[in-house]
Amino acid sequence: MKSSENIKNDKLLTIALPKGRIMKETLKLLERAGIDTSFVSSTDRRLIFEDPKEGLRFMIVRGQDVPTYVEYGAADLGVAGKDVLVEQARDLYEPLNLGIGACRMVVAEPAELKEVDNPSLWTHIRVATKYPEITTKHFLSKGIQVEIIKLYGSIELAPLLGLSERIVDLVETGETLKSNGLVEVETIMEITSVMVCNRASLKTRPRRIKEFLERLSAVI
Numbered sequence: 001m002k003s004s005e006n007i008k009n010d011k012l013l014t015i016a017l018p019k020g021r022i023m024k025e026t027l028k029l030l031e032r033a034g035i036d037t038s039f040v041s042s043t044d045r046r047l048i049f050e051d052p053k054e055g056l057r058f059m060i061v062r063g064q065d066v067p068t069y070v071e072y073g074a075a076d077l078g079v080a081g082k083d084v085l086v087e088q089a090r091d092l093y094e095p096l097n098l099g100i101g102a103c104r105m106v107v108a109e110p111a112e113l114k115e116v117d118n119p120s121l122w123t124h125i126r127v128a129t130k131y132p133e134i135t136t137k138h139f140l141s142k143g144i145q146v147e148i149i150k151l152y153g154s155i156e157l158a159p160l161l162g163l164s165e166r167i168v169d170l171v172e173t174g175e176t177l178k179s180n181g182l183v184e185v186e187t188i189m190e191i192t193s194v195m196v197c198n199r200a201s202l203k204t205r206p207r208r209i210k211e212f213l214e215r216l217s218a219v220i
């Protein structure tokens, strides 16, 4: 195992991947681009995978932490959802939209409320969400005061349990909303996963990063 000093100093291109489905889809894209990722295993407990021959290192991290690793230069590149990037507003380049993980961020409420509700009359609402910054900005821009209930998952439970009538959350197939008696009121933004890049890395290793991104963009 390398020391953290070695990890920082060597020349491997370091890419932060979010655990789970997006990681698997990113590895598939890389394989299609002719980049060997067979040394990366999504089943064992290691969090760093290196292939000196390919000059690559992958770090497996929580999706919300990818922008942090890349902004601080612990990784040169990373894969992050637009939802996380907009929420965190970090200082990063976003050179390539990977087109994976497509979904949308919506405002939703119980179906029976929607029948009698008129969003154009909202002046003050309470909303449960994982995205307090995006939610606050969205409603303030419409002149609506918003009280945020910050949750970390299973947001669709909030209306069922009386925490809040409305939620802001991601929708892909719509199944989770439907199964919990909720319907969409409006879309806030379309989401996909994008490749982010550390600003200093782009200046110090421009050719390596450009070549990597070009190979990837050819298969998107």
Ligand code: PRP
Pocket (backbone or CB within 6 Å): 152, 153, 154, 155, 156, 169, 170, 171, 172, 173, 174, 175, 176, 177
């Ligand atoms: C996400 C999202 C919704 C669900 C939407 O949750 O927050 O709950 O997927 O998908 P659907 O429209 O296809 O049903 P995730 O599975 O990431 O878990 P979480 O509730 O813990 O955030």
